[in-house]
Amino acid sequence: MTLAAVVPAFATRPAHDRPHPAAELLARRYGARRPLDPAALGPDQWNEVLTGLLSHRSVRAYRPDPLPEGTLETLVAAAQSAATSSNLQAWSVVAVTDPARKSRFAAWSQNQAHIEQAPLFLVWLADLSRLDTLARAKVGDAAGLDYLETLIVAVTDATMAAQNAVVAAESLGLGTVYIGALRNETEAVAAELNLPPKVLPLFGLCVGYPDPARPAGVKPRLPQSVVLHHERYDATASDAAITAYDGEIRAFYADQGITAPDWSDTVTARVRGPAALAGRHRLRQILADFGFPLR
Amino acid sequence: MTLAAVVPAFATRPAHDRPHPAAELLARRYGARRPLDPAALGPDQWNEVLTGLLSHRSVRAYRPDPLPEGTLETLVAAAQSAATSSNLQAWSVVAVTDPARKSRFAAWSQNQAHIEQAPLFLVWLADLSRLDTLARAKVGDAAGLDYLETLIVAVTDATMAAQNAVVAAESLGLGTVYIGALRNETEAVAAELNLPPKVLPLFGLCVGYPDPARPAGVKPRLPQSVVLHHERYDATASDAAITAYDGEIRAFYADQGITAPDWSDTVTARVRGPAALAGRHRLRQILADFGFPLR
Numbered sequence: 001m002t003l004a005a006v007v008p009a010f011a012t013r014p015a016h017d018r019p020h021p022a023a024e025l026l027a028r029r030y031g032a033r034r035p036l037d038p039a040a041l042g043p044d045q046w047n048e049v050l051t052g053l054l055s056h057r058s059v060r061a062y063r064p065d066p067l068p069e070g071t072l073e074t075l076v077a078a079a080q081s082a083a084t085s086s087n088l089q090a091w092s093v094v095a096v097t098d099p100a101r102k103s104r105f106a107a108w109s110q111n112q113a114h115i116e117q118a119p120l121f122l123v124w125l126a127d128l129s130r131l132d133t134l135a136r137a138k139v140g141d142a143a144g145l146d147y148l149e150t151l152i153v154a155v156t157d158a159t160m161a162a163q164n165a166v167v168a169a170e171s172l173g174l175g176t177v178y179i180g181a182l183r184n185e186t187e188a189v190a191a192e193l194n195l196p197p198k199v200l201p202l203f204g205l206c207v208g209y210p211d212p213a214r215p216a217g218v219k220p221r222l223p224q225s226v227v228l229h230h231e232r233y234d235a236t237a238s239d240a241a242i243t244a245y246d247g248e249i250r251a252f253y254a255d256q257g258i259t260a261p262d263w264s265d266t267v268t269a270r271v272r273g274p275a276a277l278a279g280r281h282r283l284r285q286i287l288a289d290f291g292f293p294l295r
Numbered sequence: 296m297t298l299a300a301v302v303p304a305f306a307t308r309p310a311h312d313r314p315h316p317a318a319e320l321l322a323r324r325y326g327a328r329r330p331l332d333p334a335a336l337g338p339d340q341w342n343e344v345l346t347g348l349l350s351h352r353s354v355r356a357y358r359p360d361p362l363p364e365g366t367l368e369t370l371v372a373a374a375q376s377a378a379t380s381s382n383l384q385a386w387s388v389v390a391v392t393d394p395a396r397k398s399r400f401a402a403w404s405q406n407q408a409h410i411e412q413a414p415l416f417l418v419w420l421a422d423l424s425r426l427d428t429l430a431r432a433k434v435g436d437a438a439g440l441d442y443l444e445t446l447i448v449a450v451t452d453a454t455m456a457a458q459n460a461v462v463a464a465e466s467l468g469l470g471t472v473y474i475g476a477l478r479n480e481t482e483a484v485a486a487e488l489n490l491p492p493k494v495l496p497l498f499g500l501c502v503g504y505p506d507p508a509r510p511a512g513v514k515p516r517l518p519q520s521v522v523l524h525h526e527r528y529d530a531t532a533s534d535a536a537i538t539a540y541d542g543e544i545r546a547f548y549a550d551q552g553i554t555a556p557d558w559s560d561t562v563t564a565r566v567r568g569p570a571a572l573a574g575r576h577r578l579r580q581i582l583a584d585f586g587f588p589l590r
Binding site for chain 1 (some may be wrong): 302306317321324325330331332335336337339340341342343344345347348349350351353361363364365366367368369371372373375376377378379380381382383384386387388389391392393395403420422423424425426427429430433434436437438439440442443444445448450451454455457458459461462463466467468469471472478481487488489490491494497498516517518521522523524525527528529530533539558559560561562563565566567568569571572573575576578579582589
């Protein structure tokens with residue numbers, strides 16, 4: 001993806017008057033609290049991969065156009081090229097294109113219509129079933145899979161793979177959005193996909209061409225000083241930075257004509273108790289039922 | 296990264312005689328079981344982002360050269376641009392450059408010397424501490440953080456962020472390798488980094504310039520038919536594909552003069568019981584001690 005495609009203003013200025021390609025991208029992501037001065041970066045320190053990564057936005061409106069032949073396999077090749085813990089490759093993905101099946105996933109995900117719109121819906125799986133089958137056949141035991149540690153391995157493997165697929169999709173001009181709400185109805189999703197024991201449906205991912213009539217915005221993130229620590233963890237300056245970020249998020253939504261609560265209030269409502277977890281507070285019991293004792 | 300940089304043979308052939316840029320990349324990743332015919336892809340269906348993703352290899356030998364000013368902040372900006380569940384941003388990262396501290400991390404990670412060699416060592420954290428502090432200050436309760444679900448959110452948030460940093464680093468000509476072995480000594484790592492409760496050090500990441508004298512190979516992965524399912528999960532054809540993959544991995548190591556066990560034997564040894572988890576079978580108890588009751 002070229003910078004001109006994501007930052008239209010860039011293309012219309014004469015070359016001598018163009019800002020560093022990172023300047024507008026960093027301003028969108030961080031507002032006034034830019035974490036670095038792009039003018040200080042050498043010519044080898046910026047490229048179109050970085051432009052693509054910093055341009056990410058979650059897309060919730062898609063054109064119905066199907067994906068070109070070979071796209072799915074390209075995305076999965078990118079996903080499989082991600083690192084995997086001890087080469088265990090403890091993940092799988094189900095590609096869903098059937099409209100009726102996508103409708104059911106939409107219903108289970110708080111009626112997110114973009115799941116039906118997008119031509120491709122990928123369900124990413126933390127998958128210990130393959131290793132279970134192999135190890136039981138070879139040595140009659142796979143007790144290492146019963147530990148929380150091994151679930152963490154499968155979840156990180158699946159997530160690295162999915163994120164590579166997202167980067168690949170965006171490089172092809174496609175949009176994506178993760179659907180964590182699948183975990184609201186984990187049992188229904190597992191039944192729909194005919195999942196064997198020891199497989200957790202982790203999240204969905206819509207893939208399709210963004211609807212140009214309903215463009216998505218690049219959401220500002222916390223100042224870097226909040227998430228980046230040097231040598232040791234130090235949150236002493238976080239309070240003031242979070243207050244500033246509340247202001248950035250207010251401005252972001254105000255730009256879209258939306259009056260939204262402050263970020264710190266939104267996330268507080270999300271974590272104050274199990275009621276806001278939309279059924280996902282049951283995940284521990286569901287995983288036990290699915291063959292993850294999580295010792 | 297240009298294809299000529301990662302596949303030197305490409306640069307030396309005249310243009311009319313060059314294969315599709317994906318051909319060699321897919322052959323390295325999949326051997327004889329290529330998941331798609333690159334010649335069938337349209338001109339808009341391949342690009343340098345995909346070339347970079349498919350060229351990934353884990354780098355375990357680094358030059359000592361420091362990273363240019365601004366590199367760390369660029370990597371973190373890419374990381375923060377990844378999706379995050381409900382914009383919770385439930386992760387942090389600690390940048391470690393102090394040689395003595397890197398030595399301690401190397402010692403805790405089964406003496407992986409590349410942790411000391413690499414100029415930058417990033418420790419990625421699943422971080423619920425920030426949300427805990429916020430919610431307790433605002434409403435006096437943060438009980439939603441006590442559920443396994445919320446740990447999964449933090450782990451996936453941290454992993455998406457880290458994977459974006461990896462893609463960004465590789466685009467700048469840097470190499471990386473994840474260090475999951477940090478979890479062998481989770482308590483020591485947490486003490487070293489002064490982590491507050493409700494923060495899990497998930498994995499480390501070495502970042503630096505690859506040592507050209509000790510180049511890393513692109514590791515073959517399972518055939519796509521094993522990890523990619525259509526509409527519903529179906530592992531009926533996996534056995535034969537895994538046998539074929541055992542052969543690919545044997546050939547990969549034989550090329551390097553190494554006699555390695557079959558993949559299916561290696562992973563079986565890794566999952567057959569807790570002894571192979573190198574201390575990580577204790578993770579559930581450690582997380583309880585760290586303030587994650589995982590209801």
